[in-house]
Amino acid sequence: MDKNKDYLLFMSGAMMLTLVSLSALGESRLEVYYSLFTVVYFASSALFRPRRRWFDVPGALLFLGFCYIVLLKIVEIIG
Known part of the structure; x- marks a missing residue:
């Protein structure tokens, strides 16, 4: 199979697994979904496109976007 197809299949499968797992756990915060989707994107990119x-x-x-979410959480904790 083509390397790009492998990359897309892995990333879409990992994102689907993340989505199903978080919704099964009852997670409702959008920033958690966004953060984990970002981690999945960078992990997939590092595995399949290292160069x-x-x-x-x-x-x-x-x-x-991730930095913005972290900044909002820091402001929420401090203030």
């Missing part, structure tokens, strides 16, 4: 060196727009956007 990629150019700027990754989806990865950058996911990382910025």
